[in-house]
Amino acid sequence: MLKNYLTIAWRHLLKNRQFTILNLLGLSTGLAVTVLIWLWVQDERSVDRFHENDQQLFQVMEHRTNSSGINTSGETPPLLDEYLAANMPEVKQAVTTTPPTWFPRVPLTTGKDNVHGAGLFAGKDYFQVFTYPLVSGDKQTVLNDRNGIVLSEKLAMRLFHSTEGIIGKAVYWQLDQTRRTSMVTGVFKGTPANSSIQFDFVLPFDAFKTIMNMSSDLSSGGPFHTYLVLKEGTSVQAFNDKLSAFMKSHSNGNARKLFLKSYGDNYLYGNYENGVQAGGRISYVRLFSLIAIFILIIACINFMNLSTAKAAGRMKEMGIRKTIGAGRGSLILQYLAESLLLVFVAMLLALLLVVALLPAFNQVTGKELSVGINTRLILTLLGIVLITGCLAGGYPAFYLSGFKPVAVLKGKLNNLIGGQWARKGLVVFQFTLSVVFIVAVLVVYRQIAFIQSHKAGYDKEQVIYFDVEGKVPGAMPAFLAAVRNIPGVVNASSMVGNVLGGPTSGNRWQYEGADATIPFRPFMVNYGMIETLGIDMKEGRSFSADYGMDTAKIIFNEAAIAAMGIKDPVGKTIRFDGADRQIIGVAKNFHFQSLHEEVKPLFFKLDFMNTTVMVKIDQAAEKATIDKLRSFYTSYNPGFPFDYKFLDEDYQAQYNAEKRVAILSQYFAGLAVLISCLGLFGLASFTAEKKRKEIGIRKVLGATVSQVVLLLSKEFLRAVMIALCMAMPLSWWIMHHWLAGFALHIPLGVDIFLITGICMILLTITTVSFQAVNAAIANPVKSLDAE
Structure with missing residues (x-):
């Protein structure tokens, strides 16, 4: 039975090539965008989730109350880990580190040329708390010696041109006027791409305490980072209460409240406003997930519209099938089989698009994504095919299978080929989303341009900087x-x-x-x-x-x-x-x-x-x-090499996330409009075919080409105008909230919405006019003769 369904589906798709090609273009584009965004979302959600202690690994955070409100940060006293490990039985392991941004370019040498690496000072249990596998050395002891150093494989190759036999060898490094010699105690593989912290070597925190002559006063504000591994079964809320009480007794009257935050949540949920968690990069994950869903829905709407518009051509087929005993359920399965087959072929095309576009996508997003064939990917793709096939083919299947066979065979189709309101509603929905995308692109583009041109209050142009060494x-x-x-x-x-x-x-x-x-x-x-x-x-x-x-x-x-x-x-x-x-x-x-x-x-x-x-x-x-x-x-x-940077480049780098959003928004908006126009083109074609006799009569009676074009275009223009009326306030509300995230931002001018409206009307006219003009200039004699 399944083979029969697929055979009939394949023949139908080959017979109706324009229908098939338009749907393949729309669906494959929508599916390619969905797969690309899914790969990006999965990568974002995997950041810092690879540690073996992930479920029990926490960073100590702090709320500090001051005259301007509550300031939240991960800055803690330098020796908090020692106090907590000694006084809190719930703590399995604890380490303190210097902030990852402190030492991004430390000069190191083995006595010859200097190389640079990003470094951390970390507590003795660092490689037990965090999973950065060692290729040599014991993770329990590599940081016990204050004169030791643990190198990444990459840095070891740069210093010694080997990763083997280097334990015990000397490495010389310098911080400001401090020069030290450390002996290699271990080599780790390196930090994976989905680690939010990137470093090339680790030095014992005991060495930092010696260099800085560090005090053990817990009233210090840090700014060091403290990480804990809690014992299984520990209540985080109860531990937070205990932690705050402990800190209150050591804060010299300052209003400070410590609490734990899952280390794996830091990357996506890193923003706080007045002591309350207020998003972070998770906002972009949600945004692009919604964009993927909307673009896929737009592609599915094309399939629904084109399928229901072609209903007249399949009415007799449905009538005959029902007359000879076909149940409605079998007809629904037949149409769903056609839909699933089309979506499956579209997915194959989409994967080819993904492979072709992935290098450019990685460049824009700053990722290292790849399409690795694995069980999870296969199941995800099959799930997308199944959901998309049912979503795209469900409405046409139930719609086309619902006609009464007697009425169909008697030719009473005029009242049966309904769905015009449904099609118009779907077209309005499509173009509403497209308008929102276009407004978003214009607003983001203008805001980025404003940021780049805004005077920061200091002269960042033509200023270079370099580290002292x-x-x-x-x-x-x-x-x-x-x-x-x-x-x-x-x-x-x-x-x-x-x-x-x-x-x-x-x-x-x-x-x-x-x-x-x-x-x-x-x-x-x-x-x-x-x-x-x-x-x-x-x-x-x-x-x-x-x-x-x-x-x-x-x-x-x-x-x-x-x-x-x-x-x-x-x-x-x-x-x-x-x-x-x-x-x-x-x-x-x-x-x-x-x-x-x-x-x-x-x-x-x-x-x-x-x-x-x-x-x-x-x-x-x-x-x-x-x-x-x-x-x-x-x-x-x-x-020492002369490595410098321009200060204005650092200023622009603050907005890399916004720039990526701007670039991706342009592509996604363009694709959404393209898919919508493909559907509009197909609907215009079928409308012109449906009204072929009417157009012939009108031309015989003296109608001009422009009048015929207007006849075929006005219903689509009406739908787009309704979409504009719905999309304008929605897009204003969305972009108003996005701009509210900037202390300084552009105004939401009327010109943005006027430009969007004019663009959408011109696109509609251009898309529909091609089919309308072809129908208007056709010989009316042939149309009437065919009837």
Whole structure:
């Protein structure tokens, strides 16, 4: 029976080639998009889920209450892991690490050339808590020796050109002016692509404690990361209550609340607003999942519309089948077989499209996706085929199998070929989604353009930066003086870290009876950094050696002064983190975070232990100046390569997620419109065929080509106009909420909706006109003769 169904289905698809081709194009495109997005979603959901302790692995988070609300972060005191392991029997293992962003380019050498690697300092149990398999060394002991180091296979090959026989060999590394020698105690395979933390080597946290002469005071804000493996059966809520009580007794009166968060949830659920979890990358996962569903629905609607539009051609077949005893159930199965066969062929075409498009898709998304044949993929694809086949063919199957055979065979079809309202409704739904996609593309494109052109409040153009290493940290004043003398260099200075991002710190301040803690972004800078970055002063002055040593002075931004509520601040002395500091200036607000955030409080302090050099260069002589800098640096710091970056590139990198959304939205919107137009083209073709006799009579009676075109086009234009009326408020609401995620954003102007409306009307006219003009210019004699 199944073979018979498939045979008839195949013959029908071959006989109706236009119907088959239009549906294959629409379905294969929709299925290709669905498979691509499914691969991306699966990869996103797999991030950090590969650890053996996944179900019991948690990161310690903290809510800190201050005057501006509740600030949530993963920054914890440096030795919290030791306290929790000793005092909490529910804790199986605990480790503290330095934040992954602290040491992204550490110079390492075996005595020859220097290489760079991203590093972590981590507690002794790190390789037991996290699953990064070792190829040599014992995971229980590799970090016991404070003079040890664990290398990735890739870094080991760069340093020793081998991963075998290197245990016990020396590696020299440097952080600022600190130079150390460590012995290789282990080699791990490396961090997989679906790990949110990427690093090349691990050093014992005991070494970091020694370097920093670290205090064991739990009232410190960190900012270190603490991870726990809880024993099975432990109630997380009960442990959170116990953890908060423990921290309260060690926080010197500060309002701090610790809680656990599943480590695997950090990547997708990383955003908090005033102490409440508020999404994160999961928003994009949901967004693109919805897009895949909608595009697939649009493709299925094409199948439904084209199938019901062709109902007249199959009425007699259905009547005869029913007359000779075919039940409605067998007819439904026949139509579902046709639908499933078509979807199966479309899936094969879709897989070819996916393989062809995957390299470009990976480039846009920054992923390393591949179509690996496995049981899960096969079952998923078969499931998509089954669901799509039933969704696309279900309505036509029940619709076509419901006609009474007597009425069909008597030729009473005019009242039977209904479904026009259903078809029109589906067309309206299709184009409503297409309009929403187009509006979204225009809004996202304009917002990204606005972000790229918006002035951040500091001069990020023509500023390069590089890490200090070699002998530079110990001779910073002389080095900067030499750099400033290079032709083409406008200014140069140094600072700790970078301008963008960076951790905040809860700093306690006191002034005239006020006593509060505010989260500040610290800027530890050398002389001339404010001038190098082109940050404007609202009042007061910058740091300057002309006024003597400014190490006891401080500069705030406007947001900090507003948060503290100090009037006429310049010249006043406040108590800041236990020391008296005189305010010598107030800097104008500038965006040191992305435009998603309002400008937060910050302060500048003079510091000469810097990690980064910033150089402002003359735009007219950019290449020549960089060449001179490279020549000077390699001679001044032999053995260390001159690796630099442009500051404006970092600024743009903050919006990589939005840029990817913009690019993918363009493609998806284009595909949604294309699929909708394919369906519209098919419906126009069948409508013209259905009205062939009417058109012939009208032409004989003197109707012009334009009148015939209007006759065939108006019902489709009416459907598109209804879609526009429905889609405009919906798209405004969606994009209004998306833009609300930015502190600064474009207005939702009327022109966006006008452009979208005009585009959709022109697309409709263009799509329908091809079939309408063909019908209008056909010889009416042939039409009437055929009747």
